[in-house]
Amino acid sequence: MNKKGFAALAGATALSLLGAAAANAGGFSRGTAxxxxxxxxxxFNVRTSVTVVSPERKIVSGASNIGHDYADSYVMPSLAAKFRISDNLSCAGTIANSFGAASSFDAPRAPASGIPFGKLEEKFTVMExxxxxxVGFDLSKGRLSFIAGAYVDDFDYDLSVRHPAFGTGTGTVDLSGTAWGWRAGLAYEIPDIALRGQLLYxxxxxxxxxxxxxxxxxxxGTAEGQGKLPQSIEAKFQTGIAPGWLAYGSVKWxxxxxNKTLDLTTNVGFNNNNDYYWRDGWTVMGGIGHSFNEKISGTAFLMWDRGTSTGWDLHGDVLTLGTGLIMKDGFGELRLGGGVSRVGSIKETKTTGLYxxxxxxxxSGLAGYSLKW
Structure with a gap:
C-alpha cells in the first residue's frame, strides 16, 4: 500500500471532531480534547483550530415565544501540543470547549398585575x-499504547431573567467553578497500513x-449552583483500505x-431548577479519507447522535454530514472543514409549558493549522 498516501491522511480523523459540535449534539456535548x-x-507537534456553530431551534408550540429561534451561535477553540519524551513515551497538553449551551428568548409579557417572569438569556461553558x-510498546506486529491523563473542567454560567425578586428590572446571575477528572485507555497501531484502534474512558x-x-x-447578592457532567467511553478505529484511502469510525457512550437537574439558589428570593432527567447518549460516526496527492487530502463523514430527551426538554436526534480538506504548505498543514446537521423535531411531554x-x-465550520518538528 502507498505509505506516503497514508501519511498525508494522518490528520483526516481530526477534522471529524467538528461533527460532535455541529448542533450541540448529545446533550450539552461540544468539543473533544x-x-x-x-x-x-x-x-514536537502543535495543532489548533476554531469551530463556529450556528444552530437552529425554532419553537412551534408552547406557552410563549412561538416562532422564536432560541439557539444561539457559539465558537469553540481547540489547542493541543505534544512532546515526544522518548521512543516509548509522549505527552500532550490540550484545551477544549467540552460542554456548553446558549439560548436567548423574547422578553416575557407582563401579566394583568405584577411583574413579568421569564428567562431572557442563559448560557454556560465548560473549558477543559x-x-x-x-506509553507505547512494540509487539511482534504493531504497537500497543496505554493512555492516561487528568484534566480540570472550568465552568462558567450566566443568566439574565425577569423575576419579582429583582424588582421591575432585569436580574443577572453569574456562577463559576472547577472540578477535576481523569481519562484512561489503550490503543493498538500498525502504522504501515494506518491502522489504529483506540478505547478511551x-x-x-x-x-x-x-x-x-x-x-x-x-x-x-450571592448564588450557588450544582450539577453533574457525564462520564463517557469512546471506541475509535481507522485503517488504510487502498493506496491513498482511509476508513474510520467511532462509537461513543x-x-x-x-443529568437530572441543574439547581440554582440565591439569597435574594430567586431559585431555579432546570429539569432534564436525560437518558444516556449514543453517538455513531463513520468516514472516508482520500489523499489526492502528497499535499492535498480530503475527508467526508456521517454522524448520528441519539437525543437525550425523555420528555422534560428538547434535546432530540441529530444527523450530521461533514467534509474536510487538509493542505500542506512549506511550514505545516492547513485544515478546513464544514458540517450540516438535520436536527429532529421534538416536544415536551412532562412539563407545564409543553413546548x-x-x-x-x-x-458548522472549522479552520485550523498544525505544525511538527
Missing part, C-alpha cells in the same frame, strides 16, 4: 484543560459553582442519565 495528537509523527500521556465531574446576583433595584420545536438545521 485532541488526544489523537499523541500518535502524530514528530518530536488537560494533560495526557501515552473519560470520567465524569460534579460541578459546585458559586457567584453573585445583581438587579436594578437591589444590591448584589455518554452517561447523560446523571415543541420543529425540524431545524445547524451549520
Amino acid at each position: 485532541d488526544t489523537d495528537i499523541l500518535f502524530e509523527q514528530g518530536n 484543560y488537560g494533560a495526557t500521556c501515552a 473519560r470520567s465524569g465531574t460534579k460541578i459546585e459553582a458559586s457567584g453573585s446576583t445583581a438587579g436594578a433595584l437591589m444590591g448584589p 455518554t452517561d447523560w442519565s446523571v 415543541a420545536v420543529g425540524h431545524g438545521w445547524s451549520f
Whole structure:
C-alpha cells in the first residue's frame, strides 16, 4: 500500500471532531480534547483550530415565544501540543470547549398585575484543560499504547431573567467553578497500513459553582449552583483500505442519565431548577479519507447522535454530514472543514409549558493549522 498516501491522511480523523459540535449534539456535548495528537509523527507537534456553530431551534408550540429561534451561535477553540519524551513515551497538553449551551428568548409579557417572569438569556461553558500521556510498546506486529491523563473542567454560567425578586428590572446571575477528572485507555497501531484502534474512558465531574446576583433595584447578592457532567467511553478505529484511502469510525457512550437537574439558589428570593432527567447518549460516526496527492487530502463523514430527551426538554436526534480538506504548505498543514446537521423535531411531554420545536438545521465550520518538528 502507498505509505506516503497514508501519511498525508494522518490528520483526516481530526477534522471529524467538528461533527460532535455541529448542533450541540448529545446533550450539552461540544468539543473533544485532541488526544489523537499523541500518535502524530514528530518530536514536537502543535495543532489548533476554531469551530463556529450556528444552530437552529425554532419553537412551534408552547406557552410563549412561538416562532422564536432560541439557539444561539457559539465558537469553540481547540489547542493541543505534544512532546515526544522518548521512543516509548509522549505527552500532550490540550484545551477544549467540552460542554456548553446558549439560548436567548423574547422578553416575557407582563401579566394583568405584577411583574413579568421569564428567562431572557442563559448560557454556560465548560473549558477543559488537560494533560495526557501515552506509553507505547512494540509487539511482534504493531504497537500497543496505554493512555492516561487528568484534566480540570472550568465552568462558567450566566443568566439574565425577569423575576419579582429583582424588582421591575432585569436580574443577572453569574456562577463559576472547577472540578477535576481523569481519562484512561489503550490503543493498538500498525502504522504501515494506518491502522489504529483506540478505547478511551473519560470520567465524569460534579460541578459546585458559586457567584453573585445583581438587579436594578437591589444590591448584589450571592448564588450557588450544582450539577453533574457525564462520564463517557469512546471506541475509535481507522485503517488504510487502498493506496491513498482511509476508513474510520467511532462509537461513543455518554452517561447523560446523571443529568437530572441543574439547581440554582440565591439569597435574594430567586431559585431555579432546570429539569432534564436525560437518558444516556449514543453517538455513531463513520468516514472516508482520500489523499489526492502528497499535499492535498480530503475527508467526508456521517454522524448520528441519539437525543437525550425523555420528555422534560428538547434535546432530540441529530444527523450530521461533514467534509474536510487538509493542505500542506512549506511550514505545516492547513485544515478546513464544514458540517450540516438535520436536527429532529421534538416536544415536551412532562412539563407545564409543553413546548415543541420543529425540524431545524445547524451549520458548522472549522479552520485550523498544525505544525511538527
